[in-house]
Amino acid sequence: MTKNRFNDTNVAPKIAGAIGEKIAEKNHLLHGPIVKTLTFLSLPIIFAMILQMIYSLTDTFWVGRLGAEAVASVSLSWPFLFLITSFGSGLAVAGTILVSQHKGKEDKEQVDFISSQTISIMFFISIVLGILGYSLSGFMINLMGTSVEIIPDAIRYLQVSFIGLVFSYVYFSFQSLMRGIGQVKIPLYIVIGTVILNFIIDPIFILGWGIVPEFGVSGAAWTTVISQALSCVVGITILIRGNKGIKMHSKDIVPRLNIFKKMFKLGLPSAIGQSLRSINMLILIFLVAGFGTISVAAYGLGTRVLSLVIVPAVGFSMAVSTMIGQNIGAGKLDRVEKISNKGMIISFVALTVLGGIFFIFAKNILGIFVPGQTELIAESAYFVRAMALTFGFVGAQMAIMGTLNGSGNTKASMNISVISLILLFGFAIVLSKFTSMGINGIWWAYPISNIITATISWFFIYDGKWEEKKII
Numbered sequence: 387m388t389k390n391r392f393n394d395t396n397v398a399p400k401i402a403g404a405i406g407e408k409i410a411e412k413n414h415l416l417h418g419p420i421v422k423t424l425t426f427l428s429l430p431i432i433f434a435m436i437l438q439m440i441y442s443l444t445d446t447f448w449v450g451r452l453g454a455e456a457v458a459s460v461s462l463s464w465p466f467l468f469l470i471t472s473f474g475s476g477l478a479v480a481g482t483i484l485v486s487q488h489k490g491k492e493d494k495e496q497v498d499f500i501s502s503q504t505i506s507i508m509f510f511i512s513i514v515l516g517i518l519g520y521s522l523s524g525f526m527i528n529l530m531g532t533s534v535e536i537i538p539d540a541i542r543y544l545q546v547s548f549i550g551l552v553f554s555y556v557y558f559s560f561q562s563l564m565r566g567i568g569q570v571k572i573p574l575y576i577v578i579g580t581v582i583l584n585f586i587i588d589p590i591f592i593l594g595w596g597i598v599p600e601f602g603v604s605g606a607a608w609t610t611v612i613s614q615a616l617s618c619v620v621g622i623t624i625l626i627r628g629n630k631g632i633k634m635h636s637k638d639i640v641p642r643l644n645i646f647k648k649m650f651k652l653g654l655p656s657a658i659g660q661s662l663r664s665i666n667m668l669i670l671i672f673l674v675a676g677f678g679t680i681s682v683a684a685y686g687l688g689t690r691v692l693s694l695v696i697v698p699a700v701g702f703s704m705a706v707s708t709m710i711g712q713n714i715g716a717g718k719l720d721r722v723e724k725i726s727n728k729g730m731i732i733s734f735v736a737l738t739v740l741g742g743i744f745f746i747f748a749k750n751i752l753g754i755f756v757p758g759q760t761e762l763i764a765e766s767a768y769f770v771r772a773m774a775l776t777f778g779f780v781g782a783q784m785a786i787m788g789t790l791n792g793s794g795n796t797k798a799s800m801n802i803s804v805i806s807l808i809l810l811f812g813f814a815i816v817l818s819k820f821t822s823m824g825i826n827g828i829w830w831a832y833p834i835s836n837i838i839t840a841t842i843s844w845f846f847i848y849d850g851k852w853e854e855k856k857i858i
Contacts, residue, residue: 461686476657485566490715550611560621703788710792737781
């Protein structure tokens with residue numbers, strides 16, 4: 387069996403997924419060696435997140451062939467999309483927390499019930515937000531006050547993306563529920579398939595081919611919607627069949643008020659916390675827009691590429707959250723503290739190494755996406771390098787937030803995000819408006835706020851009171 391795996395062409399993802407599933411089946415989350423279990427549980431999550439980021443990077447690659455203005459139009463839309471998707475991802479965290487703690491308690495009936503409720507509630511929320519977002523797309527883009535020539539494409543890209551919001555939200559829920567029970571193999575395989583599909587049809591819809599007309603910038607949004615719709619359908623089918631640890635029951639689909647309240651009590655702070663990161667982007671792009679189209683494009687390109695480096699921190703944070711949740715549900719509080727400490731150290735070291743790689747090869751990496759755009763590459767590279775060497779602090783901060791989320795202390799996690807927003811925005815305004823640094827002041831606000839926020843975050847878990855939280 388092992389030999390066949392190594393003969394497969396998709397070796398790394400399959401090994402990661404198999405390891406993650408094996409851990410869950412043997413319940414190593416409760417009994418296995420912490421570092422090994424935490425590392426291998428996080429690998430499939432990280433692989434899946436990297437592949438999901440390729441959606442955006444593939445769009446940037448092909449949109450970049452249309453010129454700097456096309457890249458700027460997508461960059462202008464991105465903060466709004468990141469805000470709404472971050473909000474949905476944050477709400478889905480409530481499902482992860484409740485499912486993981488019930489899993490640790492070995493309460494299968496509640497695992498299935500909470501899962502059905504999560505999918506149903508997220509579906510209705512996404513419909514409402516999708517309609518609002520589509521209707522207000524023009525208003526939101528015009529609010530930015532940027533160059534007139536990039537506004538129409540930005541509006542079209544945003545509207546198409548809001549059409550597919552329901553698929554994103556339902557699939558967020560599916561992923562979160564699978565993580566809660568420690569099942570990380572299936573979401574990885576789904577993402578592999580949809581990313582391949584997205585890569586194939588992206589240039590067709592953007593540039594046109596055969597009977598398919600050239601959609602331009604909006605074509606990138608349509609390909610992502612199609613891929614996400616497929617992910618959603620596959621995920622729901624798996625939950626209905628019920629052979630992967632969770633089974634949806636029709637009797638549990640109608641939202642229950644008590645579960646709705648509990649999910650919002652847990653999920654809303656997390657949603658706000660995750661949304662604050664995108665609000666950071668939204669506020670800062672107002673500042674960046676005042677420095678011209680190249681700066682807007684550099685900001686969008688830099689934040690997208692840098693988000694690829696953040697993925698391991700977020701993935702590791704999710705793994706920490708799952709292990710913390712299951713061990714709290716099982717009453718293993720001594721093990722919970724060890725998971726938190728080791729998770730923080732591992733994440734700091736790993737992200738520091740990745741940050742160093744991006745610092746060295748920034749221009750080479752950015753040049754792949756916008757070949758020949760010398761000025762844009764230089765500006766983006768400066769931004770990347772200014773922030774890269776402090777990614778270890780971001781990793782430590784995310785691990786701490788995973789600890790807080792897994793224990794149900796989502797308000798404390800949200801407070802860390804609020805602190806991060808205040809620091810980043812404050813330093814960005816001061817350095818860009820009240821010094822001679824200009825746009826470079828915004829770039830340097832990132833590393834300064836990263837170091838300070840990580841330091842403050844540590845005090846949130848220092849006294850150990852977070853372990854006392856009871857949610858089930």
